[in-house]
Amino acid sequence: MALTPQNNEAFLREVDEELRRDNVTNFWRRYGLLVAAAVVLGLAALAGWMIWQQRQAAAAGREGEALAQAIDSLSKNNAAGARASLDALATSETPGYRAVAKLAQADVALQSGNRAGAAQIYQSVATDAGIGQPFRDVALVRATAAEFDRLPPATVIQRLRPLAQPGNPWFGSAGEMVAMAELAQGNGAAAARLFTAIANDAAVPQSIRSRAVQMAAVVDAGGQAPAAAAPTPAAAPQETAR
Known part of the structure; x- marks a missing residue:
């Protein structure tokens, strides 16, 4: 018996749905583990990035406190008290802290009469491509002034x-x-x-x-x-x- 137009449409929809179910089933059979692994790796990467961000923020906070303490010591003419903090910050991965610490170290050397040592530290800032240009410019000016003679x-x-x-x-x-x-x-x-x-x-x-x-x-x-x-x-x- 011939199908009516309505029955024909219903039949086609059932066939289409069945094909889709089969395609999805076959896809998960073939690639399910790969998809799951990709999701797990993505979540792990996201978690790792968030942990790294938290650690960076915590480290920046500690470095900020260390710099504040060093500046306070220098303001009280206590260069010895500031030395440990400045030495640690001079190797910081944060360009701003590294630049400020080295400039402070050079200033201390200059005040103690060590022009050659001060110029060397200033030059290390001036040639550090990872440090912002304003810091590098001031370091170049000070280095040149220190060794002008x-x-x-x-x-x-x-x-x-x-x-x-x-x-x-x-x-x-x-x-x-x-x-x-x-x-x-x-x-x-x-x-x-x-x-x-x-x-x-x-x-x-x-x-x-x-x-x-x-x-x-x-x-x-x-x-x-x-x-x-x-x-x-x-x-x-x-x-x-x-």
Whole structure:
């Protein structure tokens, strides 16, 4: 007996559902273990990532406390009390803590008169590609200031020229050293232009601007200049990133 259109549609639906059940059954028979393993591995990876995040947060908290204690010791002129914390933080996997700890170590070395040691630590920050550029810039400025007397003028110019540009946060400190290096090489006109630019830059700290005004006034426009004293390492920290 022929099927009516309604019965035919019902039959086709039953066949389609049966095929789907068979396909699902066959799929799980073939790939069920693989799917289950993938789910377990995914959950394990998620759990591992969450545990790692918690450990990182806990470690960051401990490092933050250690840095705060070290800074408190330094503020009380207790460098010995800060040494252990700074030594540990100087190898931190967190770039910010590592940078601050090393800069503090270098400052302590500088205050104790160890310019060479301070310059070496500053340089380690300046060349650390994992540390943010602002930290690296300040380290380069301070390293150059610490060893200015021992560096060839050409090296000073090469190091700091990228920072000795109007608009750069370290224009004043870097520009002052570049200008004095130009003087040492007999380039009085170039030095005068740079001193004048520093003196006219309202964003540069007033102490550096005042020195620049004085130097610009005494530099002979024809290139002859009086002997210039080297900047002190303390000059660099007076300028802060904007």
